[in-house]
Amino acid sequence: MARTVGGSNMWGVASNMADLPGGVFRMGSDHHYAEEKPAHKVQVGPFRIDPHPVTNIEFARFVSATGYVTLAEKPADPADYPGADPSMLLPSSVVFVAPPGPVDMRNHYNWWQYVAGADWRHPRGPESSLEGLEDHPVVHIAYEDAAAYAAWAGKQLPSEAEWEFAARAGRDGSEFAWGDELVPEGRHMANLWQGEFPWQNLADDGFAWTSPVGAFPPNDYGLFDMVGNVWEWTDDWYQQHDQLQGKPCCTIDNPRGGKRETSHDLLTPLVIPRRVTKGGSHLCAPNYCRRYRPAARMAQPVDTSTSHLGFRCIVRL
Numbered sequence: 001m002a003r004t005v006g007g008s009n010m011w012g013v014a015s016n017m018a019d020l021p022g023g024v025f026r027m028g029s030d031h032h033y034a035e036e037k038p039a040h041k042v043q044v045g046p047f048r049i050d051p052h053p054v055t056n057i058e059f060a061r062f063v064s065a066t067g068y069v070t071l072a073e074k075p076a077d078p079a080d081y082p083g084a085d086p087s088m089l090l091p092s093s094v095v096f097v098a099p100p101g102p103v104d105m106r107n108h109y110n111w112w113q114y115v116a117g118a119d120w121r122h123p124r125g126p127e128s129s130l131e132g133l134e135d136h137p138v139v140h141i142a143y144e145d146a147a148a149y150a151a152w153a154g155k156q157l158p159s160e161a162e163w164e165f166a167a168r169a170g171r172d173g174s175e176f177a178w179g180d181e182l183v184p185e186g187r188h189m190a191n192l193w194q195g196e197f198p199w200q201n202l203a204d205d206g207f208a209w210t211s212p213v214g215a216f217p218p219n220d221y222g223l224f225d226m227v228g229n230v231w232e233w234t235d236d237w238y239q240q241h242d243q244l245q246g247k248p249c250c251t252i253d254n255p256r257g258g259k260r261e262t263s264h265d266l267l268t269p270l271v272i273p274r275r276v277t278k279g280g281s282h283l284c285a286p287n288y289c290r291r292y293r294p295a296a297r298m299a300q301p302v303d304t305s306t307s308h309l310g311f312r313c314i315v316r317l
Contacts, residue, residue: 017048017315018222020165026172027164028241029295036295037241042161042252049158049166050312052213052224053137053232054149056130059120062149071142072119072305080303093118093140094306095125096283099199105288111198112306120145123210123307135212137230137310143275143302146233146311155313157235160276160297162314167227167279167294169220177219177227177294182286190216190228192292193285210282210308227292228284230310231277231300238274238299272301281308 027042062068072093081089095115103110117126120140123133150157158166167177174180178189188205195202207215214224277300280292291298300309 016051018051018166019048019317020046020221022046022165025165025168025170027161027295029293032290032293032295035240035297035299039295040241040252042165044159044162044165046317047158047162048315048317049162049223050155050314051218051222053230053310053312054146055135055213056120056138057134059138059141059149060130062152066152068145068148068152070120070140070145070305071303072140076303087116088114090116091119092116094304095123096198096307098201101199102196103199118307119305133210135214136210137213137225139210139230139307139310140305141233141310142305143233143300145305147235149311150313153313155315157233157311158314160234160236160278163232163234163278164294166221166223167219169223169226171220175293178217182292188216190225190280190292191282192228192280193283195285197283197285197288207282226279226294228280229282230279230308231281231298231306232279233300233309233311234276234278236276238276238297272303274299274301276300277309283308 022043022045024041024043026039028039029036030039073091075091076084076089078084078086078089092114094112095118096111097113099110115125118124118140120138121130122128123130123139146157168174169177171177171179176182176189178184183189191205191207191211193201194204201208205211205216211225211229213229216224216228218224219226277298278294278296280289280296284290284292290296
């Protein structure tokens with residue numbers, strides 16, 4: 001655990017973490033996407049968690065102290081991607097680019113593009129910057145980048161179960177982190193997409209892209225942006241919930257995901273290992289990707305960073 005001085009640890013990283021008691025809760029959902037089934041009882045121990053995703057200014061302190069270079073800032077090794085287009089191996093990251101009108105929703109390449117020069121310092125491409133975004137979540141973070149920051153800060157990345165326990169904040173029966181209405185009494189509770197995704201962004205919540213951390217109400221544990229704004233890495237390899245050890249009737253102790261996916265057959269396409277990400281993002285909309293719920297989950301390749309993917313850290317007690 002990092003030594004704290006005046007609210008910051010020795011590296012200048014905010015240490016105002018929330019202490020969570022741990023306990024038993026109902027993880028997953030039987031009523032939404034297949035990968036969330038079955039709902040099952042899980043127990044987690046006590047831990048501390050960052051009150052919001054790691055921000056650009058916090059990540060900048062890490063880079064300044066260590067000289068760290070993120071995955072998106074480095075060219076890919078051609079040996080890792082045999083047969084790949086060389087232009088795809090340049091330092092780059094995946095950026096959301098809104099199409100001019102309705103598109104085929106079955107093809108996500110209609111709104112996602114690999115952009116050379118996109119990285120955490122240039123979230124929308126090489127001509128963009130972090131001006132005015134200092135307190136927004138850092139994005140274009142691959143799994144190894146999040147893990148490196150956590151280790152430097154004397155913290156860890158949460159398991160999927162720990163993350164979901166924190167997001168639910170005791171509301172096991174609620175659909176959202178704040179209750180059962182997406183916009184209670186017309187109040188926007190998270191940075192989500194309003195309008196027809198991916199071409200019509202009404203930004204009724206005040207933000208068409210990421211938002212400053214703390215711009216929306218916290219959950220009952222005092223945690224901000226556990227839904228929306230940016231997806232967040234967890235430390236678990238992805239697996240279906242129905243592959244967990246144990247039975248739906250019984251409590252499982254902090255399940256830690258599956259095994260790392262590998263491919264040893266030279267005739268088999270490369271399998272990129274995937275970790276679980278949680279929370280949804282500002283691109284989640286009622287007409288597409290209704291994953292703005294604590295139970296929602298996504299399998300994210302560890303070698304891929306995007307313009308809506310960040311992280312937060314924990315400390316296990």
